[in-house]
Amino acid sequence: MSEQDQHSQQNENREATKTKESQRMSRRKFLTRSGYAVGGVVLGGLLGYLIPKERAKPATPPAPQKQEANYNEALMFFTQEQYAITQAAVERIFPADDNGPGAKDLGVAFFIDHQLAGDWGFNARDYMHSPFYVGEKTQGYQGRINRREIFYIGLRELQNYSQNKYKKDFPALSPEEQDAVLTAFQNDEVNVTTISASGFFNLLRSSTLEGVYSDPLYGGNKNMQGWAMRDYPGNQMTYTNIIEKDFTVVPPQSLRDHL
Numbered sequence: 001m002s003e004q005d006q007h008s009q010q011n012e013n014r015e016a017t018k019t020k021e022s023q024r025m026s027r028r029k030f031l032t033r034s035g036y037a038v039g040g041v042v043l044g045g046l047l048g049y050l051i052p053k054e055r056a057k058p059a060t061p062p063a064p065q066k067q068e069a070n071y072n073e074a075l076m077f078f079t080q081e082q083y084a085i086t087q088a089a090v091e092r093i094f095p096a097d098d099n100g101p102g103a104k105d106l107g108v109a110f111f112i113d114h115q116l117a118g119d120w121g122f123n124a125r126d127y128m129h130s131p132f133y134v135g136e137k138t139q140g141y142q143g144r145i146n147r148r149e150i151f152y153i154g155l156r157e158l159q160n161y162s163q164n165k166y167k168k169d170f171p172a173l174s175p176e177e178q179d180a181v182l183t184a185f186q187n188d189e190v191n192v193t194t195i196s197a198s199g200f201f202n203l204l205r206s207s208t209l210e211g212v213y214s215d216p217l218y219g220g221n222k223n224m225q226g227w228a229m230r231d232y233p234g235n236q237m238t239y240t241n242i243i244e245k246d247f248t249v250v251p252p253q254s255l256r257d258h259l
Helices: 003-038 080-093 108-116 147-166 175-186 197-213 222-229
Strands: none
Touching (some): 080 108, 080 147, 080 197, 108 197, 147 175
C-alpha cells in the first residue's frame, strides 16, 4: 500500500471513531434527559447513574407523622359550656386515683353526649304519655320530660348554684367545692324548677358509671381501661379454654376485636 493510501486509511479511521463517539454522547444525553423527564419512574431509577452528581437533588426528609385523631371524640348534643360542666362533674363522681384513670380520661362526657343525641336522650323506648303520677322510688322516673331536657335543666342549675354560692362557674371550682355542689343536689338541698335536684344527680351518676364500663364503641371506657381496673374480660367470644381452670385474668376484648 502506498504512503498516500495509508494516509487516506488513517483519515477514514479517525472519522469513523469521531462518528461513533458522537453517537455514544448523543445516546447518553438522550438517556439522561429521559431519566429527568420520567421523574424517577423506570428510567430515572435504572439509569440514575447517568445523571451528573452535581445536578442530583438531595433527598427530602420524611415529614413527621401526626398522631392519629380519635374522631369519635366530638360533640353531638352538648354545647361547649355544657360539655365542660359535665366533664368536671363526672370526674368528681368517678375521679382518677391509684387504681386507674377517672371519668375525664375515660371519655365519659363524650359517652353521655352521644347517648343524649340518640334514642336514649329522647326516651324513645319509654312510655311517655299521660297521665303522669308520682311513682315509687323503685319505679324510677315517671315524668313527662325526656333525658335531654333533664340534662339541659340540670346542667344550667348546676352552673347557677355554683355562681350564686361561690361566684365561679362549676368547672372553675376546687374539687372540694364541686363535691359540695354535687352533694347539695344529691340531698335535694337545691331548689330546681321542673325537675328534682336529686333526680338529676342520680341520672348523672348512673350515666357516669355506664360510660366507665360500657363498650368503647359508645364513646366511654377509653381503651377498655374501665374494664381493666375491674379485671373484667369484656366481650369474649368463648371461655372454653379456661372454664375449668381457677380464676384467670384475661385481656379484655371489645366488639371491635371481633371484626
